[in-house]
Amino acid sequence: MVEAFHGAGIQRAALFKPVGAEEIRDYPLSNEDRLDSHYFVPWERRRWLNSDMRLRGTAECRALYLDLIFISYDQSPVGTLPIDTDILARLVMVDPVHMRALCSLPYGPLHRWERCRCDGGEIRLMHPMVLRTLTEAIARKEDNRAKNEAANAAKRRQRLRITISGYAADLAKNDAALLFMDEWLVSQGCEYRSSAWVERALAAWSDHMLALTMRARSDRP
Incomplete structure (x- = not known):
């Protein structure tokens, strides 16, 4: 200085x-x-x-x-x-x-x-x-915002995991599925994760897995 x-x-x-x-x-x-x-x-x-x-x-x-x-x-x-x-x-x-x-x-x-x-x-x-x-100061502000967003996302996904366990205990242990459903809910603009929204997320995950399976089969020689 x-x-x-x-x-x-x-x-x-x-x-x-x-x-x-x-x-x-x-x-x-x-x-x-x-x-x-x-x-x-x-x-x-x-x-x-x-x-x-x-x-x-x-x-x-x-x-x-x-x-x-x-x-x-x-x-x-x-x-x-x-x-x-x-x-x-x-x-x-x-x-x-x-x-x-x-x-x-x-x-x-x-x-x-x-x-x-x-x-x-x-x-x-x-x-x-x-x-x-x-x-x-702006760099510190961005760092703090990133840390807060990461902490909020972790809490949000933990709540979703608990909710999903009520539908399918094994699926709640699947981190990839949990991440997919969390991102899907965010992309849909869901602010309150009601049972109806969670069920839609489960359906979206099921459709996603089905699409992956069909693609894998079509890629086979």
Whole structure:
């Protein structure tokens, strides 16, 4: 994260330094990527305490710099900021003229923020450190969702196994049959697995096995 705060000593905000179109990165997150339940931001305090931004920036610039980072988490796309300094000034409750003066400093409020291309071609500002924390958070969110889905599927299949055992105890021990019927019920949009639905799943499994048997016979020389 050191690189998130260290720079060449020159303000890199696109508002003050012309950037060629070829230098504008595509922002990897879209307007659909949200972290609505993400109420905290992981912060590597030691790197921040020893960063150039903290050691060389003025107290006011440091405060606004942190404000803008936290504000970006509620923007769309998440982790970006508008490129208009007047809007940024309103967001941090600072006079626009004063904001522009601060941003012209080597370690101003927009230190290491750079232009990026978002959905629809909109040009906004992004920060590599903010983007990194967001991609890690989204990855954790996807991992948690996958784990929850796997746990829910296991519980759902266990309930189905118990129900099937009431019809055919041996069939309830057949993992392949259980998986087939569970997936069939899901594909049919079945939300409540009543006896009627379970019996349909049993019939679907029977039809499936019959089709496999007929295919095997037809493949014989």
